[in-house]
Amino acid sequence: MLRQPRLRLGYVPQRLHLDPTLPMPVGRFLDLPRRWPDAERAAALAWVGLGPEIAARQMAGLSGGQLQRAMLARALLGRPELLILDEPTQGLDQPATAGFYRLIETLRAETDAAVLMVSHDLHVVMAASDRVICLNGHVCCEGTPTVVSAAPEYRALFGAGTGGAMALYRHHHDHAHEGHEPAEPA
Amino acid sequence: MLDDFLLRAVLAGLGVALAAGPLGAFVVWRRMAYFGDATAHAAILGVALALAFDLSVFAGVLVVALLAAAAVAQVTGRGGMASDTALGVAAHSALALGLVAVSLVGDVRADLMGYLFGDILAVGRGDLAVIWGGAAAVLALLAWRWAALLTATLNEDLAVAAGIDPGRERLVLMLALALVVAVALKVVGALLIAAMLIIPAAAARWLARGPEAMAVLAAAMGVVAVLAGLGASLRWDTPAGPSIVTASAAVFVLAAGLGRLRRG
Numbered sequence: 001m002l003r004q005p006r007l008r009l010g011y012v013p014q015r016l017h018l019d020p021t022l023p024m025p026v027g028r029f030l031d032l033p034r035r036w037p038d039a040e041r042a043a044a045l046a047w048v049g050l051g052p053e054i055a056a057r058q059m060a061g062l063s064g065g066q067l068q069r070a071m072l073a074r075a076l077l078g079r080p081e082l083l084i085l086d087e088p089t090q091g092l093d094q095p096a097t098a099g100f101y102r103l104i105e106t107l108r109a110e111t112d113a114a115v116l117m118v119s120h121d122l123h124v125v126m127a128a129s130d131r132v133i134c135l136n137g138h139v140c141c142e143g144t145p146t147v148v149s150a151a152p153e154y155r156a157l158f159g160a161g162t163g164g165a166m167a168l169y170r171h172h173h174d175h176a177h178e179g180h181e182p183a184e185p186a
Numbered sequence: 187m188l189d190d191f192l193l194r195a196v197l198a199g200l201g202v203a204l205a206a207g208p209l210g211a212f213v214v215w216r217r218m219a220y221f222g223d224a225t226a227h228a229a230i231l232g233v234a235l236a237l238a239f240d241l242s243v244f245a246g247v248l249v250v251a252l253l254a255a256a257a258v259a260q261v262t263g264r265g266g267m268a269s270d271t272a273l274g275v276a277a278h279s280a281l282a283l284g285l286v287a288v289s290l291v292g293d294v295r296a297d298l299m300g301y302l303f304g305d306i307l308a309v310g311r312g313d314l315a316v317i318w319g320g321a322a323a324v325l326a327l328l329a330w331r332w333a334a335l336l337t338a339t340l341n342e343d344l345a346v347a348a349g350i351d352p353g354r355e356r357l358v359l360m361l362a363l364a365l366v367v368a369v370a371l372k373v374v375g376a377l378l379i380a381a382m383l384i385i386p387a388a389a390a391r392w393l394a395r396g397p398e399a400m401a402v403l404a405a406a407m408g409v410v411a412v413l414a415g416l417g418a419s420l421r422w423d424t425p426a427g428p429s430i431v432t433a434s435a436a437v438f439v440l441a442a443g444l445g446r447l448r449r450g
Contacts, residue, residue, distance in 0.1 A: 021214045024396070033336070
């Protein structure tokens with residue numbers, strides 16, 4: 001993989017395991033590893049819909065949705081050109097998930113950042129992406145959502161009837177491509 | 187003024203406490219307690235090596251502690267976190283092997299207690315220079331790498347995305363750990379070095395609301411433990427190293443009580 005030099009990257013990890021021995025207020029978390037002026041921190045928090053008073057609260061005391069937004073605020077602080085989100089809504093309930101996706105959509109519309117997202121929420125993926133890469137241990141198929149959802153490989157994985165929208169979290173079965181062995185389960 | 191053995195003891199203890207506190211915070215955050223133990227126990231092997239080749243004990247311990255830290259990190263992977271069985275094997279083997287090696291090298295039976303439990307009242311001016319030099323190096327290293335270390339401790343993927351190499355930060359911590367072990371051997375002894383790392387940092391956790399505050403508080407609590415422990419040792423004629431550790435345990439209990447009160 002090639003990485004453009006000086007690419008400004010914003011990254012939101014899948015989950016943040018906070019060791020209980022590590023006290024970490026939200027404001028300090030936003031300043032890792034670089035420190036930012038107070039105004040920029042407050043602006044980033046406002047972007048993701050959090051008030052400035054949350055900066056003094058401990059990360060461990062946040063709800064799942066707040067934690068996810070705090071991590072997004074931190075990723076936005078560097079004014080990223082590429083925002084990488086790794087299953088950002090895992091562990092969130094339905095309204096929080098919907099809210100988070102709306103937030104990503106707003107961000108993409110109002111900043112220049114490209115968004116690379118890993119997700120199992122197929123309806124969101126198909127509705128909001130420019131380009132989809134379907135992974136099942138290997139690159140299964142790729143293209144625009146219409147191309148992917150029509151691809152035979154994709155239909156073999158998720159079935160055609162539901163249009164992918166009702167697919168379960170885990171793939172039901174593996175299938176072989178010509179010249180490829182099905183990937184071993186990890 | 188440095189002629190007074192008690193003054194030298196106090197200064198030596200303070201040097202160790204100031205370096206061990208902030209480093210101990212990382213040991214606690216990264217769950218490296220057993221890792222610290224294994225490195226500290228390997229110090230005895232370093233002593234044997236120094237005696238055999240007529241090196242300075244500090245140099246022997248520093249080299250062996252570094253090698254031990256690197257070896258244990260290799261075996262357990264991910265920088266010595268987790269895998270307590272492998273670390274238990276390493277920690278106790280290092281200690282036993284060191285004791286056997288020291289006994290083979292020569293007639294040091296009398297000194298053995300000093301290496302195991304420290305001999306802070308016998309600290310000379312040269313020792314003092316080594317202790318403060320080592321402590322200053324550890325603090326400088328931690329201050330220089332602080333933001334990167336903290337980010338890598340919080341989440342390694344997050345660190346990589348920010349252009350930080352978590353492997354390098356692990357090496358920095360290993361180097362700091364080996365330095366603290368070499369510096370603290372004379373003060374609290376191989377068996378109790380890990381206590382000086384863990385107990386003040388754990389006590390600080392009860393009162394600190396941020397990582398920097400916890401590191402500073404850990405150093406401060408170590409200082410209190412050294413002063414109280416040495417005072418108690420003088421008054422009741424108890425061994426100095428274990429008295430210091432006992433005092434830090436008392437500080438931990440007090441901090442826990444205070445923390446509960448504040449939260450409750």
